[in-house]
Amino acid sequence: xxxxxxxxxxxxxxxxxxxxxxxxxxxxxxxxxxxxxxxxxxxxxxxxxxxxxxxxxxxxxxxxxxxxxxxxxxxxxxxxxxxxxxxxxxxxxxxxxxxxxxxxxxxxxxxxxxxxxxxxxxxxxxxxxxxxxxxxxxxxxxxxxxxxxxxxxxxxxxxxxxxxxxxxxxxxxxxxxxxxxxxxxxxxxxxxxxxxxxxxxxxxxxxxxxxxxxxxxxxxxxxxxxxxxxxxxxxxxxxxxxxxxxxxxxxxxxxxxxxxxxxxxxxxxxxxxxxxxxxxxxxxx
Numbered sequence: 001x002x003x004x005x006x007x008x009x010x011x012x013x014x015x016x017x018x019x020x021x022x023x024x025x026x027x028x029x030x031x032x033x034x035x036x037x038x039x040x041x042x043x044x045x046x047x048x049x050x051x052x053x054x055x056x057x058x059x060x061x062x063x064x065x066x067x068x069x070x071x072x073x074x075x076x077x078x079x080x081x082x083x084x085x086x087x088x089x090x091x092x093x094x095x096x097x098x099x100x101x102x103x104x105x106x107x108x109x110x111x112x113x114x115x116x117x118x119x120x121x122x123x124x125x126x127x128x129x130x131x132x133x134x135x136x137x138x139x140x141x142x143x144x145x146x147x148x149x150x151x152x153x154x155x156x157x158x159x160x161x162x163x164x165x166x167x168x169x170x171x172x173x174x175x176x177x178x179x180x181x182x183x184x185x186x187x188x189x190x191x192x193x194x195x196x197x198x199x200x201x202x203x204x205x206x207x208x209x210x211x212x213x214x215x216x217x218x219x220x221x222x223x224x225x226x227x228x229x230x231x232x233x234x235x236x237x238x239x240x241x242x243x244x245x246x247x248x249x250x251x252x253x254x255x256x257x258x259x260x261x262x263x264x265x266x267x268x269x270x271x272x273x274x275x276x277x278x279x280x281x282x283x284x285x
Contacts, residue, residue, distance in 0.1 A: 001027055002157040002246065003036030004237070005150030006173035007132070007259030008268065010035025012252045014052050015272020016171050017043055023280055025169075029101040029161040031116075033149035036156075036171070037104040037129035041122050044102035047090040054089065055265040063262045075137035079130060083123055092123045104129045105149035105156045109138065114152045116159050132259075154237045157244040170246035172237055174230070179253035182267060230254070250279045 001020075003013045013036060020027065032040030042051045068081040095102055096119050104117045104125035117125040128139040128146035139146040153159070157170045241249065256271055257264050 001030045001040070002155055002160050002168070002170040003030065003032040003040045004155035004170070004172045004174065005034030005036055005148065005233075006154075006252070006254070007035060008257050008261040008264065009173040009252055009254065009259075010039060011055060011262065011265050011268040012173055012256070012272035012275070013039040013171055014048065014055070014265075015269040015274075016250055016276045017048065017272075018269075019273045019276035019280070020169065023276075025167070027100060028163060028166065029103075031103040031105065031156040031159040031161075032129070033105040033153055033156050034130050034132070035173075037106075037149065038126050041095075041098075041102055041104060041126050042086075042090060044095075044098045044100040045090065045093055045122060046099055050089050051086065052265075052269065054086070055262075056269070058263050058265060060263045063260075070137060075131070075133075075135055077136050079127065079136045083127055087123060092121055095119055095122050095125060098122070101161045103156070103159050103161070105153050105159055106131070106139075106146045107149055107151040108144050109133075109147045109151075110143070110145045114149070115144075115146065116156075150233060152236070153240065154233050155240055157240060157246055167248065168246040169248045169250065170241065171250045171252070172241070173252040173256075174233060174237060174254045175251035176234060177251060177253045179255040181256075182270075248279065248283050250276055 001017075003010070017027070017039070027043070030040040030044055032038070039048075039051075042048055066082045066085060068078045069076060070078050095104075095117065102118070102122075106115050106117060106125070106128040107113075108115050115128075117128065124139075128141075129149045130136060131138045131147045133147050133151065136148075149156070154174065155170050155172050157168060160168065162168065252271060252275060257268060
């Protein structure tokens with residue numbers, strides 16, 4: 001499997017994996033970029049159940065409390081707090097000792113090259129892969145500066161370990177395809193929605209200005225940067241998949257949620273399951 005980058009949309013990878021296993025697939029190797037590296041690495045460690053339960057428990061306030069802001073010209077979030085929280089129930093391991101072969105893709109921004117991590121600390125590899133430029137601070141190691149693997153390889157189909165007669169499945173969670181939003185559930189009195197502080201709302205608005213989801217808004221500087229980056233990633237993904245066509249491509253609409261909507265785990269996992277069922281049905285026929 002090759003699991004792509006896409007922020008919170010990468011939570012859908014959980015649902016995809018669940019359905020593939022139900023269908024009878026045995027996942028022998030996983031490569032992942034950014035959120036794909038996080039979900040793929042945790043699955044490779046045999047801890048997807050624990051991670052899924054934790055993700056489903058998060059609400060907006062929980063997500064906000066996991067954000068560790070920093071005053072830095074290289075990013076506004078360190079992302080160390082969330083990984084430390086995950087390590088409370090998923091201990092760090094050496095990648096080469098995992099029961100499933102795993103590769104995390106990151107970008108060496110100083111040497112302008114893609115780096116594929118297949119050895120060493122699992123969580124260090126994940127942290128290097130999820131460093132979204134200008135948002136999550138890069139990882140410094142020796143003379144190297146690592147940023148998000150999606151800069152060069154958003155869906156790392158060419159970095160998975162293959163076997164004779166195997167099936168390569170790729171998951172792209174940045175697809176420019178239509179998305180039908182599920183019916184809204186009206187929150188009960190005293191629910192989490194009513195507890196969200198003005199500070200959280202303000203922060204979300206700032207993030208949305210970096211990664212806009214409302215296309216009706218006028219195109220300002222930040223919107224232009226965000227749209228340009230999305231188009232570049234889309235083109236890189238398209239070319240990568242053309243050069244290394246998977247046997248089965250599962251696509252999740254980039255309109256399904258915002259980059260930082262991690263509190264929508266239930267909706268996104270369901271979306272991953274539903275999309276996988278549809279793809280397998282078409283592929284089987």
